[in-house]
Amino acid sequence: MIIRFTVLCFVLVMTGRTVNAQEVQNTYVFTGALFPFILEQNNEGAPKGLSVDILKRISEITGDHIEVKMYPWARALQMAKAGVTHGVIGPYKSEEREAYLNYSSTHFYEDRMVLLQRQQSSISWKGDLRSLSSYTMLAINGWAYGPEFSAALPFLNVENVSTAEQALNMLCKERADLVALNERNALYEIQKENVWNELSIMEPAFRTVVGYFAFSKEREDLAFENRFNTALNWLATSGEIKQLSANYGLSYIGPTVE
Structure with missing residues (x-):
């Protein structure tokens, strides 16, 4: 059954017909x-x-x-x-x-996982997360950043915060050195808070993930x-x-x- x-659903899709809501309650x-x-x-x-x-x-x-x-x-x-x-x-x-x-x-959907820093910072970044062990990094509580990030966690100083907005505000106020985000959220928050002149996205991305x-x-x-x-x-x-x-x-x- x-x-x-x-x-049946597949056939209906291919023929362009949808199921009436009465058929499946x-x-x-x-x-x-x-x-x-x-x-x-x-x-x-x-x-x-x-x-x-x-x-x-x-x-x-x-x-x-x-x-x-x-x-x-x-x-x-x-x-x-x-x-x-x-x-x-x-x-x-x-x-x-x-x-x-x-x-x-x-x-x-697809996301690039990136790091953000203040524009006046001069943190060297070539894609090796373990090289950032001397910096304070913010991550979002409940997010999955991929296996590379998980493997590097024992070597990093990571603090979890509740939201991307909170993370960017803390970064701007110099309460952290880096923020780990997906690029989509990063661009949204930078535009919303109008901090294009304060923060920058670091290249390369450390992973591309899908949702x-x-x-x-x-x-x-x-x-x-x-x-x-x-x-x-x-x-x-x-x-x-x-x-x-x-x-x-x-x-x-x-x-x-x-």
Whole structure:
């Protein structure tokens, strides 16, 4: 039955027909935090962004009602881990998270992981994180920065803070030497705080990572996951995610990126 329904969804997508909401009476709650362009709020407080656009299309295709709620990132992950919600929006992959999340079959956005410093600083950076052991670095609580960052942590002086905004403010006030962020968040916060003349992004990036939708293993629903993944795969391979990404000034290479 699950296989038949999944195949049906795929056929409906390929023919351009969507499932009527009356056909599948299911509601699923996904949580996420503020990720510039990926998940934000409009003036009325309603969720918006690339992830919301994609989830709307998936909902139209499968007939599942998908509700989006926003929380601080660490709380959003914990709610999915505990099975309070069905899934989470935007996580990078990490070994810790894979213990309690089933990731979507393909990612839907891509990020370069970078370091920021004050423009008057003269920190030498050639891509070796361990070379930064004498500096104070800020990272965002609950973020996964990739295996290179995790391996270098014992050699680094890293302090976790709650938000990217907090990290940049501390860097500007000389309460830290470096900030580790993704480039998308970095550019958003630099523009928002108008600190182009104070901060700079260091090259090279130390990793390119990709972000997924993920499902709570505590509330595992393989039928829903199959429907979701079939729709998401089609949106990726058909070029629709690339088109939606362009609306936000984001690039999207697609499923070949690891």
